[in-house]
Amino acid sequence: MASLPSVVIGYTIKPESEFKRRTATFPSIEKRNSSSSYLEKGFDALSLDLREVESSTYVPLLQKCVEKNSFQEAQIIHGHIIKSGTQEDLFVMTSLVNVYGKCGVMEAARKVFDTLSKRNVVTWTSLMSGYVHNSQPEAAIHVFLEMLENGSYPTNYTLGIILNTCSLLYDVKLGKVVHGYVIKYGLEGDTSVGNALCNLYSKCGGNLDSAMRAFWRIGERNVISWTTIVSACGDNGNSAAGLDLFSAMLEEGIEPNEFILTSVLSLCCTIQATDLGLQIHSLGIKIGYESNLPVTNSLMYLYLKSGWFSEAKKLFDGLEKVSLVTWNAMISGYAQMMDVAENSLVASRNGSEALNIFLRLQRSGLKPDLFTISSVLTVCSNLLALEQGEQIHAQTIKTGFLSEVVVGTALVNMYNKCGSIKKASKAFVEMPSRTLISWTSMITAFAQHGLSQNALVLFDDMRLAGDRPNKVTFVGVLAACSHAGMVDEALTYFDMMKNDFKINPIMDHYGCIIDMFVRLGRLEEAFDFIKKMEFEPNEFIWSLLVAGCRSHGNLELGFYAAEQLLNLKPKDPEIYAMLLNMYISAERWKDASRLRKAMKDEKLMKLKDWSWISIKDKVYSFKPDDKSCTHHQQVDILLRDLLEKSRNLEKNSETEEMEDKETRVHHSEKFAVVFGLLKIQKPAAIRVVKSMIMCRDCHNFVKFVSVLSEREIMVRDSKRLHRFVDGKCSCGDFGSLL
DNA sequence: ATAGGGTTAG
Numbered sequence: 001m002a003s004l005p006s007v008v009i010g011y012t013i014k015p016e017s018e019f020k021r022r023t024a025t026f027p028s029i030e031k032r033n034s035s036s037s038y039l040e041k042g043f044d045a046l047s048l049d050l051r052e053v054e055s056s057t058y059v060p061l062l063q064k065c066v067e068k069n070s071f072q073e074a075q076i077i078h079g080h081i082i083k084s085g086t087q088e089d090l091f092v093m094t095s096l097v098n099v100y101g102k103c104g105v106m107e108a109a110r111k112v113f114d115t116l117s118k119r120n121v122v123t124w125t126s127l128m129s130g131y132v133h134n135s136q137p138e139a140a141i142h143v144f145l146e147m148l149e150n151g152s153y154p155t156n157y158t159l160g161i162i163l164n165t166c167s168l169l170y171d172v173k174l175g176k177v178v179h180g181y182v183i184k185y186g187l188e189g190d191t192s193v194g195n196a197l198c199n200l201y202s203k204c205g206g207n208l209d210s211a212m213r214a215f216w217r218i219g220e221r222n223v224i225s226w227t228t229i230v231s232a233c234g235d236n237g238n239s240a241a242g243l244d245l246f247s248a249m250l251e252e253g254i255e256p257n258e259f260i261l262t263s264v265l266s267l268c269c270t271i272q273a274t275d276l277g278l279q280i281h282s283l284g285i286k287i288g289y290e291s292n293l294p295v296t297n298s299l300m301y302l303y304l305k306s307g308w309f310s311e312a313k314k315l316f317d318g319l320e321k322v323s324l325v326t327w328n329a330m331i332s333g334y335a336q337m338m339d340v341a342e343n344s345l346v347a348s349r350n351g352s353e354a355l356n357i358f359l360r361l362q363r364s365g366l367k368p369d370l371f372t373i374s375s376v377l378t379v380c381s382n383l384l385a386l387e388q389g390e391q392i393h394a395q396t397i398k399t400g401f402l403s404e405v406v407v408g409t410a411l412v413n414m415y416n417k418c419g420s421i422k423k424a425s426k427a428f429v430e431m432p433s434r435t436l437i438s439w440t441s442m443i444t445a446f447a448q449h450g451l452s453q454n455a456l457v458l459f460d461d462m463r464l465a466g467d468r469p470n471k472v473t474f475v476g477v478l479a480a481c482s483h484a485g486m487v488d489e490a491l492t493y494f495d496m497m498k499n500d501f502k503i504n505p506i507m508d509h510y511g512c513i514i515d516m517f518v519r520l521g522r523l524e525e526a527f528d529f530i531k532k533m534e535f536e537p538n539e540f541i542w543s544l545l546v547a548g549c550r551s552h553g554n555l556e557l558g559f560y561a562a563e564q565l566l567n568l569k570p571k572d573p574e575i576y577a578m579l580l581n582m583y584i585s586a587e588r589w590k591d592a593s594r595l596r597k598a599m600k601d602e603k604l605m606k607l608k609d610w611s612w613i614s615i616k617d618k619v620y621s622f623k624p625d626d627k628s629c630t631h632h633q634q635v636d637i638l639l640r641d642l643l644e645k646s647r648n649l650e651k652n653s654e655t656e657e658m659e660d661k662e663t664r665v666h667h668s669e670k671f672a673v674v675f676g677l678l679k680i681q682k683p684a685a686i687r688v689v690k691s692m693i694m695c696r697d698c699h700n701f702v703k704f705v706s707v708l709s710e711r712e713i714m715v716r717d718s719k720r721l722h723r724f725v726d727g728k729c730s731c732g733d734f735g736s737l738l
Numbered sequence: 739a740t741a742g743g744g745t746t747a748g
């Protein structure tokens with residue numbers, strides 16, 4: 001490879017006078033028309049009668065094989081060609097090289113090529129194209145050099161392929177050398193060269209402007225040019241520009257095909273331009289792509305991302321054939337729905353459904369790819385289904401997607417969310433390469449587990465590795481400082497983010513700082529910081545302050561913050577319950593009973609309390625005071641026993657509440673945790689997901705159980721993850737609690 | 739006869 005540029009330069013450098021920006025004249029290439037009745041009937045090479053085929057039919061027949069991607073049929077036609085003595089026909093043999101390459105069998109393509117007694121530039125170009133098509137850019141370059149040595153001159157098509165080879169190699173430098181050659185020969189306006197240049201600059205230059213320049217220099221932009229620039233916009237984070245270009249294309253009267261429709265729909269998906277997507281859907285129907293699979297897949301992604309689940313399901317049900325992308329769309333769609341589900345029961349159903357679809361996909365005989373795996377791992381993290389996640393991990397070791405960054409990052413997240421920081425960091429260390437997102441995931445994981453020092457060291461490593469942190473990375477870094485109470489460091493990083501990296505703080509950054517002050521009991525400073533924010537504090541910010549004020553006994557500020565919460569979410573039963581508990585612990589009985597009456601009148605007493613626990617491949621869900629579960633009696637006995645023991649232990653420190661503990665309704669997580677104790681063998685941890693925030697009583701209870709049972713217990717509630725070990729919770733008792 | 743496409747992680 002090292003010698004390559006000089007060879008290319010050696011080839012291109014000629015006396016100045018020879019260039020003069022002439023339009024290249026290429027050796028004229030004979031054109032030939034052919035037609036055949038076989039093609040109209042739709043053909044099947046297996047039933048071809050050799051005697052009926054004329055040599056002029058071979059080329060279109062082989063063309064059909066390319067469309068059908070049928071290596072087998074191409075081989076049969078190859079047999080016919082040999083028997084009929086047509087193997088000296090350059091057109092036919094070039095087609096054959098092309099077909100074999102397109103079917104992914106480069107050995108066959110090369111073999112045919114090597115037997116040829118004469119070749120022209122199209123034959124060489126076809127072979128190169130085959131190597132590019134099969135991700136063997138080095139081989140393509142090699143063929144190019146061979147071609148030059150053989151005295152053939154490249155055409156615009158050859159140069160296009162060479163430029164695509166440069167894209168595959170991420171070799172912009174070599175690409176620019178070729179670009180120079182293109183300019184000298186005045187070929188920038190050529191469609192295939194221009195398309196390839198546009199592709200080169202967007203794919204590996206990361207330079208949308210250069211891509212745009214190349215695009216607008218094309219004399220006759222075809223639908224491929226437009227597709228290239230439209231997806232370039234998407235790749236470079238300017239989806240809106242891509243959508244504008246698409247309408248510009250329509251105005252130029254160029255008819256869209258399935259490729260540009262899918263590209264443009266994917267842009268709609270990234271910026272959630274659902275309305276525009278709808279219009280494109282109807283356009284697609286109008287011009288005959290209603291049952292086109294890739295277009296339908298893209299529409300499904302769009303609708304699922306927009307939460308239009310029934311539309312997506314309609315499309316899915318209407319499909320006669322599905323592809324892996326279809327399954328992936330459905331799985332990632334269900335995974336996304338988990339995040340926005342109204343309660344955790346719905347979320348768990350979505351998760352189970354996603355895993356179900358994963359099973360159906362595998363039964364259908366298709367092989368999952370890296371996108372499938374990363375989606376399924378995300379589902380496992382949301383379900384806290386460590387066992388399932390580990391199984392997928394094991395499966396991935398076999399299928400070989402483990403080296404993919406996307407999969408590695410999904411593994412880090414899965415292990416982290418399931419509470420296993422050791423396995424998360426093992427997965428991280430084993431990744432062959434890392435992206436900004438991988439680093440960020442691991443930094444955040446360390447921060448969440450209270451391993452602040454590790455998080456900050458990793459942040460330095462990341463910068464040493466040359467990756468630039470973004471706003472999410474800083475959320476992790478600030479969370480690490482907050483957890484460790486490192487006030488000076490936190491403020492330094494906060495300034496570094498703003499000044500050195502020019503990142504404007506988002507709500508989450510303020511959240512970390514405020515959380516830090518709150519944990520330290522520096523409530524006034526927390527409040528000052530809230531007042532300094534350039535936007536209105538959200539629910540998360542106020543609930544941090546409420547939690548801190550309760551723990552540190554600043555009632556006045558606490559009630560103020562709770563009021564702000566109620567302003568933001570006026571009818572939220574969770575906030576009312578929290579306020580009620582605050583009145584009770586402040587012994588403001590009058591306020592408490594007034595509030596309780598208001599809650600009854602407004603029907604705000606009903607909390608959406610669900611918990612669930614995932615064991616093996618099943619998800620078990622629980623309601624408050626649940627008597628419906630399968631092992632109700634055993635759960636009930638053990639729960640009573642544990643409650644009894646915990647009461648004895650804390651008898652003295654207990655503050656009397658209005659409700660009688662004997663008759664009170666128990667929240668769902670108690671049942672889920674006890675069920676876990678019964679069903680999950682030691683020493684495995686117990687992982688429970690809960691739909692609302694934990695209350696103090698349950699928090700204390702689980703702390704106690706973690707001591708008594710000597711088990712690690714995790715409860716992920718609607719606000720944060722609580723990890724109980726030896727009677728201590730990772731939230732440091734500063735998590736917002738009811 | 740040679741050129742192009744869709745999903746993705748915090």
